[in-house]
Amino acid sequence: MDIAKVMGTIVATQKDPSLSGVKICIIQPLDQDLKEKGKPLVATDSTSMRDTGEIVYYVASGDAVSTGTEGQKMPVDAAIVGIIDHIHYKKEYLPG
């Protein structure tokens, strides 16, 4: 899983049936210091509790990605799975 920031939302009415009711948003991956890392990508958000500017974590590989909240299979390769409240690093493991 990786950390990302929600940048925007996409509305798409005509889509794969298994994606109905699932919000689609644009996220910007972040590194451990919450600085931008890499290019923005499109991800689904079946938990639909995020809005723009929120710091979230997402899955982007393996079977975990294509499993919806009720376990149904979705054609998705990046999915937000939760919102981060705060991140705590132990002093001796502080990155950078």
Add this chain to the structure above:
Amino acid sequence: MLMGKVVGTVISTQKDPGLQGYKLFVVQCVDVSMKPTSSYVIAVDAIGCGEDEMVIVVQGSSARITERTKNKPVDAAIIAIVDSVEVGKNRVYEKYKQ
């Protein structure tokens, strides 16, 4: 996933039998401000989209999870047609305003 515009079609008669009857589109990816980038993807159309439409492409093994692309040699599939895109507070793309 990627977002991009359908800029072309690939016609191929000699191909893997698994791809018989499938439309192959050339999708030019766009960045967050909807400007075309230099990366292209050839994706199988899984929902019936057309030329010049802004679409969302899923890649990798998840591309074989749609009804049409199950057990097919596909690693990129168009799964949605974009109606509108909002980044931050402003709307950067509106399908019917193009």
